[in-house]
Amino acid sequence: MVIDQRPSGIDSEVLSQVGTRFSCLLDNERDIDAVLSGTSGSRSLRSVLSRLEAKQQALAFGHALPLPVVVRIREYGPELYAAVQGGGDSEDERKRKVDELFAD
Numbered sequence: 001m002v003i004d005q006r007p008s009g010i011d012s013e014v015l016s017q018v019g020t021r022f023s024c025l026l027d028n029e030r031d032i033d034a035v036l037s038g039t040s041g042s043r044s045l046r047s048v049l050s051r052l053e054a055k056q057q058a059l060a061f062g063h064a065l066p067l068p069v070v071v072r073i074r075e076y077g078p079e080l081y082a083a084v085q086g087g088g089d090s091e092d093e094r095k096r097k098v099d100e101l102f103a104d
Contacts, residue, residue, distance in 0.1 A: 002014060002015075002018055006028075006031060007023070007026075007031045007034040007035045008028065008030035008031045008033070008034040010034065012034075012037065015034060015035075015037055015038075016037070016038055018062070019062050019063035019064065020060070020061070020062035020063055020064040020065065021035060021039075021060070021061055021062050022058045022059070022060050022071075023035045023049060023058060023059050024052060024057065024058045024059075025049065025050075025052040025053070025054050025057070026049050026050070027050070032046055032049055032050070035049070036049075039061065039062075041068075045059065045061060045068060048068070048070065052070065056072050056073045056075070057070055057071070057072055057073070058070070058071050058073065059071075080101065083097045083098070083101055084097075084098060084101070
């Protein structure tokens with residue numbers, strides 16, 4: 001796993017070994033070029049990268065996915081933590097709530 005806020009600073013040989021990529025909004029042309037290097041359909045992906053929301057969205061693409069997809073990261077606020085912790089619920093009730101939160 002390689003994580004960096006400036007993908008253009010990652011050695012091109014390292015990037016060539018990354019099969020699946022997750023990228024948030026990028027506004028620097030060098031960073032966009034680095035993330036999309038060696039990717040088919042990079043022209044259309046370039047426009048998607050430039051239109052992502054600044055928070056909570058990422059473009060996932062590469063070998064592990066049949067098609068590129070924009071994903072939204074869930075908010076981790078008090079409601080989620082309360083539901084996951086259960087707050088006095090029985091084990092079965094906690095499991096049910098967690099299953100509901102992470103349902104497909």
